[in-house]
Amino acid sequence: xxxxPLHPDVAALAPLLGTWVGEGRGEYPTIETFDYREEITFGHxxxxxxxxxxxxRATDDGRSLHAESGYLRVPAPGRIELVLAHPTxxxxxxxxxxxxxDGVIAIDVASSTIGLTTTAKIVxxxxxxxxxxxxxxxYTVRMSAVGQPLQHHLGATLHRR
Amino acid sequence: xxxxPLHPDVAALAPLLGTWVGEGRGEYPTIETFDYREEITFGHxxxxxxxxxxxxRATDDGRSLHAESGYLRVPAPGRIELVLAHPTxxxxxxxxxxxxxDGVIAIDVASSTIGLTTTAKIVxxxxxxxxxxxxxxxYTVRMSAVGQPLQHHLGATLHRR
Numbered sequence: 001x002x003x004x005p006l007h008p009d010v011a012a013l014a015p016l017l018g019t020w021v022g023e024g025r026g027e028y029p030t031i032e033t034f035d036y037r038e039e040i041t042f043g044h045x046x047x048x049x050x051x052x053x054x055x056x057r058a059t060d061d062g063r064s065l066h067a068e069s070g071y072l073r074v075p076a077p078g079r080i081e082l083v084l085a086h087p088t089x090x091x092x093x094x095x096x097x098x099x100x101x102d103g104v105i106a107i108d109v110a111s112s113t114i115g116l117t118t119t120a121k122i123v124x125x126x127x128x129x130x131x132x133x134x135x136x137x138x139y140t141v142r143m144s145a146v147g148q149p150l151q152h153h154l155g156a157t158l159h160r161r
Numbered sequence: 162x163x164x165x166p167l168h169p170d171v172a173a174l175a176p177l178l179g180t181w182v183g184e185g186r187g188e189y190p191t192i193e194t195f196d197y198r199e200e201i202t203f204g205h206x207x208x209x210x211x212x213x214x215x216x217x218r219a220t221d222d223g224r225s226l227h228a229e230s231g232y233l234r235v236p237a238p239g240r241i242e243l244v245l246a247h248p249t250x251x252x253x254x255x256x257x258x259x260x261x262x263d264g265v266i267a268i269d270v271a272s273s274t275i276g277l278t279t280t281a282k283i284v285x286x287x288x289x290x291x292x293x294x295x296x297x298x299x300y301t302v303r304m305s306a307v308g309q310p311l312q313h314h315l316g317a318t319l320h321r322r
Contacts, residue, residue: 004225045216045225049248053230055206064165064206069214069230070246075280083246083278085231087210091244091252093276113276115254117244119236 024156185317
């Protein structure tokens with residue numbers, strides 16, 4: 001398969017393309033704080049979206065923790081949509097802003113629709129921020145879930161591999 | 162990375178594991194009927210879910226058409242949950258039955274929650290059926306979208322690669 005050129009609708013996301021590895025920490029009132037290693041890949045197929053996959057492993061023993069997959073869309077300049085599936089039985093649609101400020105890509109989104117399977121834990125709000133500065137990608141996730149107010153849940157810093 | 166053993170919760174889905182390739186046809190009142198080539202992969206990481214990715218290309222000129230990704234869960238024997246993201250700005254949670262009848266795996270699900278980004282086309286109901294008989298996987302998708310009643314949209318037959 002030839003690698004097609006990046007679709008112009010997602011040209012502003014070109015700095016995300018590739019594979020990123022790094023470490024993060026998760027915390028929430030209902031669980032013990034945990035450290036994780038993460039790999040994130042953003043790819044494309046010449047269509048007006050990027051494909052996103054993510055996997056985390058526990059820093060202490062390397063066991064698999066979480067995974068996510070989905071897509072990023074840029075419906076208009078400065079706007080971004082995330083369309084995600086979680087193996088925990090959660091789907092997530094986030095919408096928000098995409099900006100470049102002094103060479104740093106800034107993505108700030110909040111959930112507009114969260115879907116839950118019958119057996120999933122209740123997640124009600126997710127907010128995500130990404131900053132991509134050259135070969136460094138940092139993100140945070142805020143979440144309201146299982147009756148807890150919206151608060152910091154995840155933070156990680158990754159480097160381009 | 163060592164390949165971990167399949168999690169017992171998803172043992173009934175073992176016949177799906179691997180990569181499948183084949184051809185299908187899509188039709189809907191609002192579009193021209195189209196033929197496609199498809200590759201589907203079901204994988205696992207030792208956790209209680211399978212990861213699912215799918216890609217289709219037009220049979221006539223090989224251009225990329227659709228993609229989907231997500232996860233399959235078996236919350237109880239005989240039950241299955243699909244948690245999917247589409248680059249068209251749609252998330253899909255389907256729930257239904259998982260059975261083995263004369264050696265054929267039968268999965269029949271219907272959407273319980275569909276999420277849409279602000280710019281996505283309106284999809285209101287999705288029903289999916291899969292049949293896995295040895296090295297043959299066949300599926301159909303029924304859909305209600307853009308004001309049309311629930312009806313056949315996709316059908317494909319794939320073979321284990």
